[in-house]
Amino acid sequence: xxxxxxxxxxxxxxxxxxxxxxxxxxxxxxxxxxxxxxxxxxxxxxxxxxxxxxxxxxxxxxxxxxxxxxxxxxxxxxxxxxxxxxxxxxxxxxxxxxxxxxxxxxxxxxxxxxxxxxxxxxxxxxxxxxxxxxxxxxxxxxxxxxxxxxxxxxxxxxxxxxxxxxxxxxxxxxxxxxxxxxxxxxxxxxxxxxxxxxxxxxxxxxxxxxxxxxxxxxxxxxxxxxxxxxxxxxxxxxxxxxxxxxxxxxxxxxxxxxxxxxxxxxxxxxxxxxxxxxxxxxxxxxxxxxxxxxxxxxxxxxxxxxxxxxxxxxxxxxxxxxxxxxxxxxxxxxxxxxxxxxxxxxxxxxxxxx
Amino acid sequence: xxxxxxxxxxxxxxxxxxxxxxxxxxxxxxxxxxxxxxxxxxxxxxxxxxxxxxxxxxxxxxxxxxxxxxxxxx
Numbered sequence: 001x002x003x004x005x006x007x008x009x010x011x012x013x014x015x016x017x018x019x020x021x022x023x024x025x026x027x028x029x030x031x032x033x034x035x036x037x038x039x040x041x042x043x044x045x046x047x048x049x050x051x052x053x054x055x056x057x058x059x060x061x062x063x064x065x066x067x068x069x070x071x072x073x074x075x076x077x078x079x080x081x082x083x084x085x086x087x088x089x090x091x092x093x094x095x096x097x098x099x100x101x102x103x104x105x106x107x108x109x110x111x112x113x114x115x116x117x118x119x120x121x122x123x124x125x126x127x128x129x130x131x132x133x134x135x136x137x138x139x140x141x142x143x144x145x146x147x148x149x150x151x152x153x154x155x156x157x158x159x160x161x162x163x164x165x166x167x168x169x170x171x172x173x174x175x176x177x178x179x180x181x182x183x184x185x186x187x188x189x190x191x192x193x194x195x196x197x198x199x200x201x202x203x204x205x206x207x208x209x210x211x212x213x214x215x216x217x218x219x220x221x222x223x224x225x226x227x228x229x230x231x232x233x234x235x236x237x238x239x240x241x242x243x244x245x246x247x248x249x250x251x252x253x254x255x256x257x258x259x260x261x262x263x264x265x266x267x268x269x270x271x272x273x274x275x276x277x278x279x280x281x282x283x284x285x286x287x288x289x290x291x292x293x294x295x296x297x298x299x300x301x302x303x304x305x306x307x308x309x310x311x312x313x314x315x316x317x318x319x320x321x322x323x324x325x326x327x328x329x330x331x332x333x334x335x336x337x338x339x340x341x342x343x344x345x346x347x348x349x350x351x352x353x354x
Numbered sequence: 355x356x357x358x359x360x361x362x363x364x365x366x367x368x369x370x371x372x373x374x375x376x377x378x379x380x381x382x383x384x385x386x387x388x389x390x391x392x393x394x395x396x397x398x399x400x401x402x403x404x405x406x407x408x409x410x411x412x413x414x415x416x417x418x419x420x421x422x423x424x425x426x427x428x
Contacts (some may be wrong), residue, residue: 040369041389161388219387233391233408240399276396 002253003129005136006183010128011174013316014070014347015306016062017296018053018152018168019354033160046271046290050167050297052152057352059088060098062170062302063146064105065352070172071106073347078106082140085130086116087123087147087301089330090154102146120198121267121329123147123301124171125337129186131175145173149300151228154200158222162230165270167297171305172347184339187250189242194332197234202226235329239273243328244280246336251324254338258282261338262321263312267328268292268303277326301327309346319343360421367397376418394420 024047028038042048053062063086071078084106086099093101099114108114119126124147131143148170155163201207202225212224223229247264251257258264264283266274274290289311292303299306304325308316315321319342326336355363365371370385370393371378380386391411398406406423414420 037385037387040385044369044389044393231408232388233395233411236392236395237399237405237407240396241405272392272396276400279400 001188002249003186003188004183004253005129005132005186006181007178008132008135008184009176009178009180010341010344011176012070012074012345012347013305013309014066014073014172015302015309015349016065016069016170016352017051017299017306017349018057018062018150019351020052020054021049022052023049024164027164028160031157031160044272046294047164048294050164051169051351052166052297053150053168054353057150058092059090059148059150059168059170060092060101062150062168062352063098063148063172064102064170065350066170066172066347067102067106067144067146069347069350070174070345074174074345079109081108081112081142081144083112083131083134084108084114084144084146085127086114087119087127087145088116088149089118089120089300090149090151091116099146119331119333120149120300121269121298121303122327122331122333122335124173124304125186125325125327125335126188127301128173128175128337129188129335131173132184135175135177141177143175145175147171147173147301147305149302151300152297154228156223156227159227159229161219161221161232162228165293165298167299169296169299169302169306171302173305182340184337185250185253187246187253187336188334189246190331190333191238191242192331194234194238197231197238197332198228198330200226200228235332236273238332239269239328240276240280242334243277243326246334247281247324247326250336250338254324256322256324256338258287260322261287261324262315263323264288265304265307265312265323265325266290267326268307269298269329300329306349308341309349313346316342316344317346357421360424361417363401364394364397364417364420367401368393371417374417376416376421378417380414380416398423
């Protein structure tokens with residue numbers, strides 16, 4: 001689906017990460033993995049360290065901290081927010097949703113609706129589209145989009161193919177209605193036939209908590225039914241099949257070409273995937289921030305805002321920049337965007353607790 | 355591409371296969387793991403612009419079987 005929305009802008013960004021630093025090599029050695037094998041993976045995939053949430057800290061806590069810091073940085077009162085959207089697949093509870101809990105925690109107005117989007121790595125772009133829709137056509141002047149997960153809680157420490165990839169983070173993005181006419185363009189899609197490529201089988205209504213069915217694969221990776229399991233090769237194939245065409249499509253709608261675009265900001269899956277995608281879409285590595293995974297880990301729906309802040313904060317504050325981006329992952333699903341971002345207010349990346 | 359050129363390109367892209375020949379049994383290679391399978395998928399995409407799945411690669415017993423994936427896709 002293609003959508004172009006005018007009279008909206010990104011006004012502010014903030015990201016809060018988990019506080020516990022996990023070192024890829026040290027963790028691997030402790031798990032009995034050969035150092036040479038670890039160094040080979042670290043070099044190829046781009047893994048070094050990641051930040052995961054401390055005990056008791058949830059995606060709601062991380063996003064609430066980011067939102068509070070952003071509102072403070074912008075000098076805004078929470079009652080000026082017309083709606084809150086929360087993108088997560090690691091909510092505090094099945095009911096109520098995280099957006100309602102955040103609504104109460106921040107003290108938002110009773111006239112502000114609050115709803116969750118159950119999406120992962122593509123979710124920030126879908127959430128941005130929802131927030132932009134509310135501002136462009138839904139009667140909202142200011143929408144708070146929070147996106148984040150604590151996926152490190154779902155992976156099995158014995159699954160060396162998946163566990164070392166993920167960090168925990170929460171983001172806050174403020175979207176506002178303006179008189180500015182330059183549109184933001186979106187291309188959103190899904191391929192549910194690939195839904196089992198990234199899955200947590202147990203814990204929902206289909207397979208409530210029960211026997212965990214622990215298993216070990218041919219490489220010795222251990223998982224059970226309540227773990228996040230990922231078929232990395234199939235996710236890679238999906239990414240190469242869908243993401244370049246989504247990026248090219250959204251750039252056609254925006255009238256952008258790589259040479260005159262300031263940045264390609266992708267979901268920070270890993271350096272290997274990002275480098276491949278940059279090459280396939282005609283962008284240079286200098287245009288494509290890709291260091292989030294080696295500093296923070298794969299942060300699910302918080303990774304694009306984290307990459308925007310980590311790689312481009314100064315330029316976004318001075319703005320505008322012509323930015324193309326794409327999130328992709330669980331579903332399987334993807335969302336690409338293109339448009340001018342900035343000038344905007346950026347709160348620095350911080351940990352919780354600090 | 356000749357068969358030997360295909361083998362050379364595969365060996366250049368997939369470190370686990372750097373010293374392998376067509377008869378090499380994949381399971382005998384210490385670095386034949388999920389990362390190597392990812393690199394094979396990537397190799398087919400960028401050399402041949404062809405999509406293969408991890409399951410197709412896992413089903414291969416020898417390096418020759420991987421090279422045969424290319425002709426089976428023709």
